[in-house]
Amino acid sequence: MKPNTSAIPTDRAQHPSLLGLLLRVNLLGLQRKLLSVRERSWGLVLSVVGFLGFYLALAYSLFYRGLEFIGRFPGLGGLLVERLLFLLFAFLFALLVLSNVVIGYTNLFRNRETTFLMTLPIPANTIFQWKFMESVLLASWAFLFLIAPLLAAYGITRHVAWHFYPATLLLVALFIALPGIFGAWVALQLARHLDRKLFQIAAFLLLAALIGSLALYFKPTQVTEEFLENRVLTVIDRLLERTRFAQQPFLPSYWLSASVQNWSEGSFSTAGFFVLVLLSHVLFFGFLAFTRLGDRFYDAVSMTQSRGGVLSNWGWFRRYDRARQGKPLPVGWLESLLGWVRSDVRAIVIKDLRVFWRDTTQWGQTAVLFGLLLVYVINLRNFSQQLDSPFWKNAVSFLNLGACSLNLATLTTRFVFPQFSLEGKRVWLVGLAPLGLVQAVRVKFWLATIATLLITLPLILLSCVLLQLGALRTAFFALAIIVMTITLNALAVGLGALYPNFSEMNPSKIVNGFGGTFCLVLSFVYILGCVVLLGLGSPWAWRTGEPEWTRAGIAAGIVGVFSMAAGWLPLFLGLRRVAQTEL
Template sequence: MSAVSALVRKHIWQALNIRMVLEQQSPLKVVFIIVFAAFFEAGLCLLFLDAFKFLDSLGGIGVMVISRLFSLFFLGMGAMLAASGIVTSYTTVFRSDEIPFLFSRPLSHGQVAVYKFIESTLLSSWAFFFVIVPFVWAYGWHERLSPLFALWLFVFSLPFLAICSGIGTILTILMVRWMPPARYMKWPILIVAAAVALYFWRESLAAYQATREGQFSIASLAPGFQYSTNPLLPSWWISEGVLSLSNGQWFRGFMILNVMISSCLLIVGIISALGRRVFYGAWLRTVEGDSGTARRPVMFLRWDRPWKFINDQVRAIVFKDIRTFLRDPMQWSQALIFFGLLGLYFTNLRDLRYHSLPDVGRNAIAFLNIFSVSAVMCSLSSRFIYPQLSLEGQGFWIVGLSPVTMTMVLVTKFVTALVCMLAASITLMVLSTLMLGYSSSMMLVSILVAVSVSCAISALSTGLGSVFLDLRQRNPAAIVSGFGGTLNLVLCLAFMIGAILPFGLIFHFSAAGHITHAQFNMGVRAASVWLIVITVLTTVIPLRLGRNALKKAEF
């Protein structure tokens, strides 16, 4: 494995030269990421610590939950790492431009597979440490554990990461090699996904049916405890091993560590064996799939007919953007996952008994839901709307020669983004308000905030995307990571806070009884005027700046 170690050392040298990469980035982006990460970690620390204090206040039930929560946490992290390993390993192992080069070197296929597995593990595990640090700090602080607790956890985390990511890599290699083509698997995958979703939905209903209104039931956590305490799972190994060494049970702790290391080496051996036998054939299937039969050149051709009343140029731009978006699964899958998770959460608000909370609690949950939807919209607008014009690439000059004006292009892209944002945000806002059983005033405020945030972030992303146009980049992530993309995200988040905070304070003071009904109505009217003013300014100014920038640009 000397060749693999040489390739790994190459990544180590790249990591050590991260300073050179940071020097090429805008200072605003670097400072914003550092500050955001620091506040995020601090917030998670306080959140986990407050959760442990809450469980401790429950008495005997809380003590039982806390003692098993460590293994339950790693069960969830292990499942997410395995799923992340499947996604990351497919891109790293089969879609990397480096694979043909490695196959032409004096490397065996098994060595290439092991090297790509290590690379995939490194790519998929950084978020693991980003989340685990605040949880470990809160758990160690609450349980009064020694500082060695963090050291033992780090030692056990390395084989744990390799095991979970290795399982994902093994499944990916096997599926790519022997799974039938996608056209045969579409309906089976949908049926299996629906069956799994139905199973978990029934399990969640069964867990909550035993509870009365407003009560907390430990039964909702029992299935997770049953799985997390299974001695055959890596989540139990890491939790028991770390706690054993932290409590001075050296023999038991090191025995479990040896089990994890041997399991990790077994995973590496299996990947190496699969690499020698099936990896090359699986890679050839992906290459042959890219050059397979030709597809229809136009998606949704029939959609064009019902929209004949729209200007031909506008209709062409809209459908071109929709087809480009739908042809890239990496784009629409992210939007589907984010909004799908929010929709799943909102539909289960009554199962969580949030609708039976006092007015102050329901008010807090309602505005937290508004905040979560708005934050997702800001993230997706920066990721998808901002780089739209830049992704036109070297062919942008063709637009300049066509009968379509730059103003029409800008307005069309803004309206298209706005319609998509409005459809998702208003649906989620109305669903959240209905599930919480709130008044019509809260629903109107939610819809007003959704419309305002949609207009503002669509205009900011479209306008600033025109001002900071970058036609040399083909990678959307590279376009977003520049100064303009960072500035756009900061301004979107600032508008979101400025739009939500006044209404949140007014509704909170009203629910807590600090203001009268007349003062509440006056405050809502004042906040509405403020929201309309900042929405108009945030919508008009970026679009005007973008229009002027496009008129002056030379393509």
Template sequence: MNSLLLVSPALKKFRRVFSHRNRVVLALLSGGSALIAILIYYGLYRFLEYVGRAPMLGDTFGPILGGLLVSKLLEMLFMTLFFMVLFSSVIAALSSFFLNEELPTLMSSPLPIGMIFRSRMLLMTIESSWMVVVFFMPALYSFATALNANWPAYLLFPFFMLLSVLLPNLVGGFTALALAAFFPIRQMKKVFQFLSIIVLTALIFFLRSLEAEKLLNPSYFKDISQYILSLEVPLINYSPSSWLHQASMALFRNNTSEALIKIAPLVGITIVGLLLLNLFARRYYRQSWQMSMEAVDNQVLGLEWLRRVLVWPFRWTDPVFRVIANKEITTFVRDPAIFSQIFMMTAIVFVYGYNLSILPLKDIPSLYSGELNDTLVFLNGPFIGFILASIGMRFVFPSISMEGRAFWAVKSSPVSPRKILITKLILYLLPMTFLGIILCMVTNSVFKVSHPVLMYMSYINVLIITVVITSLAIGVGAVYADFSADSPLKIAGSYGGFIYMLLSGF
């Protein structure tokens, strides 16, 4: 018996999800997924091609400096990928290694502890990395096309992607095992969820603070010329992102042997990391798991006053609506991750407003006009919809599944399922509408809409988008409910979550 046999139940469950679906539905989903991948690839390719030519810098310096900028963007992409997978892997490792419901059965079996750990490590790597791989592969292939790479680059890039996600997962697994020996697992999982949101938000603000859009304006050339000339300096020397970047650029220059030499240190570190992690797990995994079983998970926070304030407006509503609203608000307020959720929503609004405020429209007099601003207000509706869809994925979509195994009480109640779904829809529609209106107000304020009719139309457009997205989240969440899931993040990353985001994109 090997570790793959312990992974087979999860693989069978995955196959069973697709085998019970209509072939037409699967064909539509496959076609939609392929279309989104093509759009990501082509859109980023056109952008990189334009940046690589840099026509605003002239025919002589444009291609040279543009090529350096594309190279730096690739390095930043690898660095972002590494940190995203790293924080995701720590959270996934804490759940997979210590909180999974299958672990008591596995730990009580005569199986070697190393075999159990390797199976959990494989599942953790897939869980934390599959979505990143799906969305980043078209982006990396667009870099290869924009830099005129030959066919070996397209064959070796999946290997580079595997290395870019495997090493941070090893670091995440080692971190989870080390933390389990000193801290309660459930509390550390919540801390890392909060820290991951803070770090990713800070990374977004850092990238936006570079204000790369100034490259489109020749009037800024004197201020940024020194910055462009320093683009050949790596962001972090002797780092995985630097090795991947150097190997990729050598591959794009059709120098396969140099690319393999550049990637060799990363391959060696990954192999050594696998061996060390396996030895460390054999020694400490069972002990860490036993300590995690002794910790008590306190789900109640001292926010009873906030719960009372939020529940108070529903005192005069229908009894069924009042009971469901009371239950949803109580569950939300008593969730220990509430602060990270509120912080995430606030960060999204601030990043959105900041992106709009630094658009260099006034620096391009030939383009700046009231008509352009009005057009941008109308075209900004889909971006607001994307933000609302991402928030709906985290908060609205898991609402049915989070009923858990106690859903039998809801099913046996005298309230019809239709009534329950409509009540949840109205309840979640209120904060989603409030957030959409705020985003629309920010847009209208930044672009200074000149026509009142267009301003009212923008609000109506956002209201329609909000209703559609919230309805999709409730409906798809009910059809693809997973009452065995222990985390909203796991529900959002499921097959149903993929369908919801796919439908929201259209």
């Protein structure tokens, strides 16, 4: 029987290039993934799209107001806006490099498609070229999303001509290639010289050192009220001095910033010069990446698949390993510590904690996110003396609540949401055990909630202490973060059970799906709603600092209902879905 192939278009080109084939097949996959959104509920799709539109509008509005505000600074407005632009692109460049290294390494060396392609008659260089392009796009799309409202606001405040927008689009496209090339080169070197575990530890230490150095470099200096009123130029001069590094002419971010700035001012020849600088570097290093880096790719892939355990490189560990083989297996301190918990619940708790600890990505990202927040909160002590007005105390304490919750939402979406999908692979074990799947999901919820509370609650308490808030206000914020932590975890667990993806082993890919995006969007909407409601109804009125309990009671009531709707409801529906799951 002949296959029914009439619907399939026949290629005109008999032998398309191999790179073209890989691009085509992956674009087709992407197109179908996007089209599969049609199968989802339109309400949910509209919520996600609406949120993205809201984000863009809000970001644009904030950037616009910020740029206008700074631009009005007498005599120095233009200079401050310029410095802000250079600074922002310098930081984004550093973040892009980091993002490209991590995504490049995973995509080049920990990817099933790469392994599949390596067995086909495709030159390693071609596979590298395809994976390199894919990695750059994966690492940079969020960057484009982030700077689009900024560049729009910058253009509007400067009343630029229409061609500014397509020109900056082209410039940004050129710019993202450079951290991509550098990131791919670093990833290749890491694969050749470092084991995966060592790489993760090294990346984490490097990041910690970077955060430490930044914290030290940008350590706030005491500025008294008198100094601020009478010597404002000295203060600004200090600020400009500290941020001068962003104007190093050898930084690619400098070339981008300078060309954007000059284009907006109509200095096309200067802008053109920087465009050419950017273009020549992209062409030169892009050519090297496309023609030379791939030569080392096969070696690097083989090396990543040929390594033994890191510890087994040391003789002492091999001796220790041999010695312990004959001995009875230890119970483990964690098991002893949780000896009072029911054995099946204990088993799930210990398994989840062990998986978390052994996955460097999980605790690494948690440490980075909350480490940065901790650095910021600790630095609050340098400002607290200046925050004597009730308005600023209130504003900063609510901003801290928002920042802490946003960090938490990132973690719950990234790590808690995919838990049920991942457990689905082992459903035969957990689902058929006397504990049952519903109870197992409940255990996961409480474990995630308690674990995250151990981070968020001390952080908020520390923030309150450093802001010198009274006991009552500290209790208010503590209660708020407890409710929000419980709700965000319930939301992630509930949606994870409602939108499971049992076919995917990689948690980051589970999160990238519709359910994960929806979870992140709902979490952000919830946080925004909570912080605004609690802020507006703050018992301590913004201007006077006098408690207003009636308004506070109403706000707290609304937040309570809102939390029930955002947390309890998805958890309830999720657990009901789990109960109906056919094993």
